[in-house]
Amino acid sequence: MALEEVIARTNDEIALQRDSETWRLSTATVANKERAFEQVYWWLRAIDEDPSAAPSGLLPSAMASIARRVPRGGDDLGRDQHHGRRSARHHRRPKKDHYAIAKLPEREAMDQMVGSADRIEQELGQRPAYFAFPYGDPGSAGPRDFALAARAGFKTAVTTRKGMLVPDHRDHLTALPRVSLNGDYQSLTYTAVHLSGAPFAL
Secondary structure (H helix, E strand, C coil): CHHHHHHHCCCCEEEEEECCEEEEEECCCHHHHHHHHHHHHHHHHHCCCCHHHCCCCCCHHHHHHHHHHCCCHHHHHHHCCCCCCCCHHHCCCCCCCCCCHHHCCHHHHHHHHHHHHHHHHHHHCCCCCEEECCCCCCCCCCHHHHHHHHHCCCCEEECCCCCCCCHHHHHCCCCECCCCCCHHHCCHHHHHHHHHCHHHHC
């Protein structure tokens, strides 16, 4: 979202540091903006998850602007409970982020998964049994991470590898496929086609 906002409001070009060189991408037309977004998005997805590796100056102001407009999920969850409990927002919250698990050292990967479950349990009073890998593509979740999800106590975990469930998945419950209906696929027609299994069979 932050990257989209930066590119949308830039009329001529964006410039950022990449490998000690200045990378200049045209944003003069809609086609240029779309091309620039794709190039920068996939570059960002490929670099280290350490926040210090992100390009300085490109996204921070846009991210701050978005943060002011988007509801704070944890607080809202705490307020929405109607079970007479005090909201857990007054307690210390476990750290959680949206990192690609496969890019993290094992201990930090486990901390992220367990910490997210801890946070939800604090907010809602019930520990989640299911996990969705951030991003979920092969570069973001692999065999090590599937095993970690099981060790973290999740019954199942989903990737974003496209496909339908098959009997063999009973032996890989923390590496399940998931059909994404984001972007241009948010329609009943696409949903029906995906649920038929035809795209995956083809």
